[in-house]
Amino acid sequence: MTDEEILQLLYDETLVGNAPAVRDGVNEGLEQGLAPERMLYDGLIPSLEEVGARFERGDFFVPEMLIAARAMQGALDILRPLLAETGMAEVGTFLMGTVKGDVHDIGKNLCNIMLEGAGFHVIDLGVNVPPEKFIEQIEEHNPDIVGFSAFLTTTMPMFKANINALEKAGMREKVIVMVGGAPVTQEYADAVGADGYSADASAAVKKAKELLELRREKVPA
């Protein structure tokens, strides 16, 4: 296969969520000397972006999005160490958790899978995460973005409590805050002082990338 054929294969097979074919394609590409970053940027990422676009249009459904992201993850497992060798950083680090008092995690887990698929390093703290735990883990992992998830109107106020805790710890400026969950709205996100909100997993990836770009423009690395 030519390089172009392999890139096309990665794109096509990721789109349909064929994980074994994507893995084989990546290995074949490596054997014939195709650069890992080309496979990532010219095959895999455009494919997952197309998956996200189709999902937002209502042409793709949740299971299709999931298997595509898993196929992408399989490829990244092979490529990640090689990309690290060439000095290429991850897209960003995303620390995620469902807030204290709340144990809902389906939406959060979908976000994690899509974020990982898009090249983020995702650290998931699970459910019922108290503010102290978020602070401690932010200190340890130094993420670019922290995501708070809540499914109940009773637990949504924890967004504000978490943000207050960040401020108190003097960390608010160093991390981007995103919030989400079924009852959450843009208006609510603004009211608690979050940097971003998204309505679903695909939109979360877009928003995360957008916020990261903004941040990097402002603060020269």
Added chain:
Amino acid sequence: MSSVTVLRARSRTVEIGADRPFCIIGERINPTGRKKFAEELRAGELSTVTTDAVAQVEAGANMLDVNAGIPLVDEAELLKSMLGTVQAAVDVPICIDSSVIEALEAGLSVYEGRALVNSVTAEDDRLSEILPLVARHGAAVIGLANDETGIPETPEKRLECARKIVSAAADFGIPREDIVIDPLAMTVGADPTAVRTTLTTISLIRDELSVNMCLGASNVSFGLPERPALNAAFLPMAMAAGLTSAIMSTSRPVVDSVRGADLLLGHDEWGANWIAAHRARQSTLIQEAAVP
């Protein structure tokens, strides 16, 4: 021995039980994910509450779930007005749905009849806050089979949570027949084994605890196309395993599959309800045809 849970509206009584027809609880009066409805409620506009209540009862709902969860809104006040509106429109018992204790309290204080409180979990603080409220108002309560560690993956762990709820309720003088356990229906689109886990949980809880059960049936089809068909396929399976009620869509294929399963499982003896529903539809058709 199986339990019967009795709920009351202003005058009508509904019984949930293993040998009764399935109790359909209409899910529609809930602003979560309904942007336009949420905006109306925020503005104090309650006409959609009335139309949704009437339409769901006409479509076959035996009870209605009422939820007022809108961010940055006084949920207790809103829930009170919504309950008043629903009770003025239809005579079916209500499932008062909130995670805010004050809202549940406010709702129970204005409700006329015997309500089903939605819900408590197996978390210690929720049990100690909500169960006294349920006991004081002589209501029944839905108990979600999860605790502070999250939604248990195995049926056995969910059974443990259910057991804990039943025993905590007994401490507050709430009898087993007033506990309706939610065995938790997760999304099959995110986990292909989700529904099998739910079905195993239902039969396990039926065999071990003999309590009534209720779940949010539409969860199973989230993120998938043709949701009514999936919901209609799911409910009869859950009913065969021992589910006795559900908060669910009242769209025609879903209600029909539940009523069909009632008949097939022997909960609609000699098909009396099934045949009566057929006649009612026929006479509507005839009346419509007779209009010049």
